[in-house]
Amino acid sequence: MIVDLSVPVVNGMPVYPGDPEVEIAPALTVAAEGVNVLGLHLGSQSGTHVDAPFHIDDALPTLDDLPLERFLGPAAVLDVRGLPPSSPVTAGMLETVAGRLRPGTVLLVATGWDEHWGTPEYLAHPYLAAETARLIAAAGVRTVGIDALSVDPTSPPAGDAGDLADAGDLAAHRALCGAHAVIAENLRNLDPLLEAQAAGRPIEVSLFPLRLAGADGAPVRAVARIGGV
Template sequence: MEGGTRLVTVGGDHTIALPLIVDLSVPMVSGMPVYPGDPAVEIAPALTVAAGGVNVLGLHLGSQSGTHVDAPFHIDDALPTLDDLPLERFVGPAAVVDARGLPPRSPIGAGLVAPWLRPGVILLVATGWSDQWGTGGYLEHPYLAAEAAESIAEAGVRTVGVDALSVDPTPAGDLPAHRALCGAHAVIAENLRNLGVLIDAQAAGRPIEVSLLPLRIQGADGAPVRAVARVG
């Protein structure tokens, strides 16, 4: 086929052309969902072709807006900021945990993540809650139990992503999953989507590479990303 792609079945009757680039990011728009208490997202023209000869958008948003990564500094001033971390934290092979079908506000236990833990992997946890994006139910997502987060850190995994608002419950108290992961200098990606496609690809034995490269903001606690996966 053109470009070296070929058609494969990745689950049931779902046939796709490989290699495939999967967008794992939510769109950035004014009024989009944010974590309770975070700055509202406002995007509006700052300059226009009609008035100034060029189009330039003005952006008002928090560092944790949309699909984003948390640096360890997010939860502790003594931990590394985003620009302290090696780029290898944000790009690499992925494994996807299928945690779909859990009731609202359910903990995701260590047993569910254990089969996918190995150093160097980007661990993606699919809750299915991206289907709730833009609704009140999005805040009722499942979350990583403290022992699950601890086992992830102990296994040497330093990048974790989830298709939900947080790896901890929303709202949260002491943020135990954040503390276990960030304390190990791991990064956390939140508000991912389309992880179901990756689960099907993984089940078909297809390798998955993920990029979670953030904006380069000096001293940042986190930043928005254009998260994508390449299914080989």
């Protein structure tokens, strides 16, 4: 069974505040030129995408510096659905997947926030606390995805001053990217993966990006393959 984990790329789709807007329009048409070709204008972080470590530090690896193994692997899905808006995924919440966190694992964080895609509420998503991101990296995990706009807060988080400091510093990005991990954002449709995991079925996730030279990130067609028991 193949599950599509990607949002559709469409004209005017949601983007991270300040990122380039997505513009898609016919460049050539069958009626005029004999073929259909779309013209695309979008940012490297548009839609479902991966961040390379270079995204937050010029000294860190770009997409093409990373091994292809970073973008494919067995998945562990962390279920944190039901969290309030702008709340952290704390270190204690990792206990349910702790035995699965190891090098080569693709950790997917299921917040359920993809249901808010295209609405103002999407900006107030849950996020990884700095300590949580550090523990993930310390376990050897080098691929992390989330069904939200970012692993860090986008809007001011509800919480204490420490949470606010993490928001301004991209603390989760820095913990993960500093360990040369890749981060997938704007995933969707993680519920079938949680069901498969609960049933003991193996899950393999593919997050291969466009091959953009020297890039900070790129859109992906994220998919999961669910196997039998």
